[in-house]
Amino acid sequence: MTVGHGSVAVLRGFDLALRQGQVLALLGPNGAGKSTLLATMAGLLPRLGGSVSVAGRPLPNGRPAPANKSGLVLVPDDRALFTTLTVGENLTIANKSGGLDLDGAMELFPSLTKRINVAAGSLSGGEQQMLAVARALVQNPKVLLIDEMSMGLAPVIVEALLPLVRRIADETNAVVVVVEQHVSLALSVADEAIVVVHGDVHLRGPASELAADPSRLEAAYLGETTSA
Numbered sequence: 001m002t003v004g005h006g007s008v009a010v011l012r013g014f015d016l017a018l019r020q021g022q023v024l025a026l027l028g029p030n031g032a033g034k035s036t037l038l039a040t041m042a043g044l045l046p047r048l049g050g051s052v053s054v055a056g057r058p059l060p061n062g063r064p065a066p067a068n069k070s071g072l073v074l075v076p077d078d079r080a081l082f083t084t085l086t087v088g089e090n091l092t093i094a095n096k097s098g099g100l101d102l103d104g105a106m107e108l109f110p111s112l113t114k115r116i117n118v119a120a121g122s123l124s125g126g127e128q129q130m131l132a133v134a135r136a137l138v139q140n141p142k143v144l145l146i147d148e149m150s151m152g153l154a155p156v157i158v159e160a161l162l163p164l165v166r167r168i169a170d171e172t173n174a175v176v177v178v179v180e181q182h183v184s185l186a187l188s189v190a191d192e193a194i195v196v197v198h199g200d201v202h203l204r205g206p207a208s209e210l211a212a213d214p215s216r217l218e219a220a221y222l223g224e225t226t227s228a
């Protein structure tokens with residue numbers, strides 16, 4: 001697909017196929033087009049060309065409700081929580097049949113249990129991110145798109161949160177796409193990785209191979225195009 005803003009393309013001819021239970025790390029510097037790609041997959045932005053299918057079913061262009069109904073769930077980088085509602089209320093509103101129930105969500109994020117009656121706006125940054133992911137999980141995602149999970153979080157929190165991405169994919173069999181600036185941590189939980197720079201795919205391959213070759217990753221960030 002080709003994605004962009006208005007008539008201006010950001011990423012052209014981007015091709016991606018993901019299996020159930022697979023984690024993809026979508027990497028690249030600021031302005032590469034990662035958020036635009038996720039928002040387009042989620043139907044929040046109309047695509048300029050191409051198609052998106054979930055489980056073989058094509059999605060209508062630029063329509064978030066059918067995309068969400070088909071199982072695509074986006075955790076945006078601003079988390080988009082209802083800040084005046086409690087943790088429990090945020091989860092109850094999002095809950096769909098087939099998704100994790102509140103107890104299931106609490107099991108993955110035990111530290112939220114004590115905060116169930118606290119307003120989302122009063123949580124720490126890490127807790128807010130946990131709630132944003134928990135809220136996505138109660139929607140029963142087939143494809144979970146997480147934009148910059150670690151935005152604004154201390155490294156120690158990121159180290160605790162990112163492995164949960166692997167657990168979510170393994171336990172729910174959802175496809176998980178993570179946009180992440182903590183490259184080595186992202187590669188440690190992902191199956192595959194793609195490095196996008198200024199709208200071009202510079203490197204893609206198995207995450208373990210990319211993790212083993214930091215100089216290649218660095219070259220991709222700096223402008224070289226190769227494939228693993």
Ligand SMILES: Nc1ncnc2c1ncn2[C@@H]1O[C@H](COP(=O)(O)OP(=O)(O)OP(=O)(O)O)[C@@H](O)[C@H]1O
Nearest residue numbers: 005006010028029030031032033034035036037179
């Ligand atoms: N609302 C918008 N209208 C027009 N252009 C936009 C808009 N949002 C982003 N862009 C442009 O699209 C390009 C890709 O931006 P995008 O936010 O997708 O990149 P990114 O890889 O997610 O970077 P970051 O990590 O900084 O969020 C950039 O050139 C950006 O200026």
